[in-house]
Amino acid sequence: MYMVTSAQMRELDRRTIEEIGIPSAALMENAGRAIAEEVIRLCRERNMSRQVDEARGSFLERELRGSIRGDEALELEQPGREHWLILAGKGNNGGDGLVAARYLREAGVGVTVVYALPPEQLQGDGALQRDAAARLGIPLLVHGRDAVDYAACTGIVDALLGTGAHGEPRGAYADMIAAANASGRMIVSADIPSGVDADTGEVSQPCIAARLTVCLAFLKRGLTQYPGAEAAGEVVVRSIGIPSELCGQQEGLAYLLTEGTLRGRLRVDAARRRSPDGHKGTYGHVLVAAGSPRMSGAGLLCSRAALRAGSGLVTWALPAPLLPHMAGAAPEIMLAPAAEGDWDAASATSVLQLAESRDVIAIGPGLGRFEKDGEWLRRIWEQSQCPLVVDADALNMLADRTDLSAWKTRRADTVLTPHPGEMARLAGLSTKEIQRDRIGAAVKYATVNRVTLVLKGARTIIAAPDGSAYVNMTGNAGMATGGSGDVLTGIIAGLLAQGLTGLQAAAYGVYLHGLAGETAAARRGHMSSLIAGDLIEAL
Ligand SMILES: NC(=O)C1=CN([C@@H]2O[C@H](COP(=O)(O)OP(=O)(O)OC[C@H]3O[C@@H](n4cnc5c(N)ncnc54)[C@H](O)[C@@H]3O)[C@@H](O)[C@H]2O)[C@@H](O)CC1
Numbered sequence: 001m002y003m004v005t006s007a008q009m010r011e012l013d014r015r016t017i018e019e020i021g022i023p024s025a026a027l028m029e030n031a032g033r034a035i036a037e038e039v040i041r042l043c044r045e046r047n048m049s050r051q052v053d054e055a056r057g058s059f060l061e062r063e064l065r066g067s068i069r070g071d072e073a074l075e076l077e078q079p080g081r082e083h084w085l086i087l088a089g090k091g092n093n094g095g096d097g098l099v100a101a102r103y104l105r106e107a108g109v110g111v112t113v114v115y116a117l118p119p120e121q122l123q124g125d126g127a128l129q130r131d132a133a134a135r136l137g138i139p140l141l142v143h144g145r146d147a148v149d150y151a152a153c154t155g156i157v158d159a160l161l162g163t164g165a166h167g168e169p170r171g172a173y174a175d176m177i178a179a180a181n182a183s184g185r186m187i188v189s190a191d192i193p194s195g196v197d198a199d200t201g202e203v204s205q206p207c208i209a210a211r212l213t214v215c216l217a218f219l220k221r222g223l224t225q226y227p228g229a230e231a232a233g234e235v236v237v238r239s240i241g242i243p244s245e246l247c248g249q250q251e252g253l254a255y256l257l258t259e260g261t262l263r264g265r266l267r268v269d270a271a272r273r274r275s276p277d278g279h280k281g282t283y284g285h286v287l288v289a290a291g292s293p294r295m296s297g298a299g300l301l302c303s304r305a306a307l308r309a310g311s312g313l314v315t316w317a318l319p320a321p322l323l324p325h326m327a328g329a330a331p332e333i334m335l336a337p338a339a340e341g342d343w344d345a346a347s348a349t350s351v352l353q354l355a356e357s358r359d360v361i362a363i364g365p366g367l368g369r370f371e372k373d374g375e376w377l378r379r380i381w382e383q384s385q386c387p388l389v390v391d392a393d394a395l396n397m398l399a400d401r402t403d404l405s406a407w408k409t410r411r412a413d414t415v416l417t418p419h420p421g422e423m424a425r426l427a428g429l430s431t432k433e434i435q436r437d438r439i440g441a442a443v444k445y446a447t448v449n450r451v452t453l454v455l456k457g458a459r460t461i462i463a464a465p466d467g468s469a470y471v472n473m474t475g476n477a478g479m480a481t482g483g484s485g486d487v488l489t490g491i492i493a494g495l496l497a498q499g500l501t502g503l504q505a506a507a508y509g510v511y512l513h514g515l516a517g518e519t520a521a522a523r524r525g526h527m528s529s530l531i532a533g534d535l536i537e538a539l
């Protein structure tokens with residue numbers, strides 16, 4: 001599923017209208033109708049229990065009616081119980097709300113339009129809709145002029161601000177958002193909740209807290225990232241007649257990481273799947289350079305996850321003193337002493353030697369920091385020929401480098417898996433700055449440094465060196481537990497070993513890691529008790 005910024009959306013609107021010749025009023029009509037249909041659906045759901053009681057009767061009635069059907073998407077039994085306020089801004093978002101008001105009225109739902117500003121200020125398509133609503137006699141109120149009883153309605157359509165919003169909602173808009181939230185009524189937002197930044201997911205004070213957001217044409221990025229994702233509630237993307245080919249032609253697109261995206265754009269070549277005559281060598285060999293006396297578990301989790309992700313073989317390079325303690329901890333893993341004492345700069349040579357006969361290196365989990373570790377990492381970064389997954393302490397070593405562009409460009413794929421704190425150090429920003437625009441920060445780092453970047457956290461982002469980005473939806477808050485990241489690193493390395501590209505391995509890895517979290521939570525009965533080892537077992 002495509003995801004767009006407001007600038008990309010504006011350009012798509014423009015091209016549809018000017019190049020394809022679909023009138024803007026037609027797009028607005030489709031938008032408003034889609035919103036009305038979703039409102040009706042919600043009303044139906046709310047009345048569900050009552051409808052179940054009456055289901056038998058209505059079923060018989062439907063049989064008698066034969067095969068002639070009405071516009072069921074806009075049909076509501078006993079619509080008279082519903083009265084909705086349509087909050088309309090002065091831009092096109094308000095115009096969408098006015099169209100929705102017409103269709104809801106048509107379905108028998110009581111509607112009152114509440115204009116944020118005097119309706120004379122609406123222009124273009126919005127003015128056309130204002131006049132149509134007036135001619136139909138749809139009741140209207142104007143904020144600041146008329147008293148509005150928000151609590152007297154059964155639901156609210158928020159058509160105040162859409163993708164044309166800039167900055168914090170001001171004046172009437174801010175007052176109306178606050179009043180709508182305070183009413184406690186169900187709110188359906190047109191396109192985006194007013195107050196959410198469509199590109200970043202930042203929220204203003206105040207910001208609409210929607211039960212449902214009817215996103216128009218294409219998913220807006222900001223609805224996938226917190227706190228915007230929270231404000232949006234359930235999100236449904238409705239087509240309004242803008243051709244998706246046009247969207248596909250845009251550069252630097254983002255995608256929702258759905259099963260469709262994985263089976264489509266990120267499809268793995270059939271030759272990469274398990275073949276009946278394969279042997280352990282067919283599925284690659286991961287070298288894990290991780291763990292230290294105080295954090296040995298990180299290396300173990302990473303190595304086990306690589307195996308569970310399907311890698312044929314896994315060798316864990318670790319400091320020699322750790323070896324006797326780890327022997328037997330996971331009999332499937334081969335152990336290789338790579339440093340005499342703890343990790344040191346000289347051990348880069350051993351890691352590189354071990355890597356010569358392996359297909360991928362995963363580096364970082366539980367490594368700790370040591371003297372000249374930046375040089376250690378640089379040697380492995382520049383001299384290893386195979387794909388590299390960089391995590392945890394290795395990311396901090398990378399963050400300390402003076403200038404990554406002075407390092408030799410890697411020919412093989414490089415995947416970085418920072419959490420927001422590590423990302424902040426990598427980018428030289430604060431964690432808050434990273435979280436403010438996660439997609440933007442991830443894409444920038446990935447393109448400038450030519451790496452695949454996995455920015456972890458709820459709704460993990462995978463950014464590719466070509467500027468495309470993917471947002472993951474699987475997983476749960478139970479995965480916020482020590483070692484969860486080490487497991488992800490292992491999964492990605494395990495997938496790389498089987499011949500997936502850096503982008504594929506990162507995307508499938510993140511998706512499967514989240515799915516494992518969901519499975520593990522279901523097995524445990526509650527997400528809170530989930531621990532990293534459960535994720536491996538759920539793979
Ligand atoms: N052809 C199109 O462009 C289409 C646009 N559509 C709708 O139009 C929306 C975009 O419409 P517009 O570009 O007119 O913009 P909006 O309707 O999102 O809002 C812009 C208006 O709000 C004011 N405003 C902006 N930021 C404000 C703030 N922080 N506080 C108070 N007032 C503020 C601006 O002065 C402007 O009048 C989309 O989100 C979508 O709902 C749909 O109708 C489909 C077709």
Ligand SMILES: [K+]
Nearest residue numbers: 161190192194
């Ligand atoms: K809105």
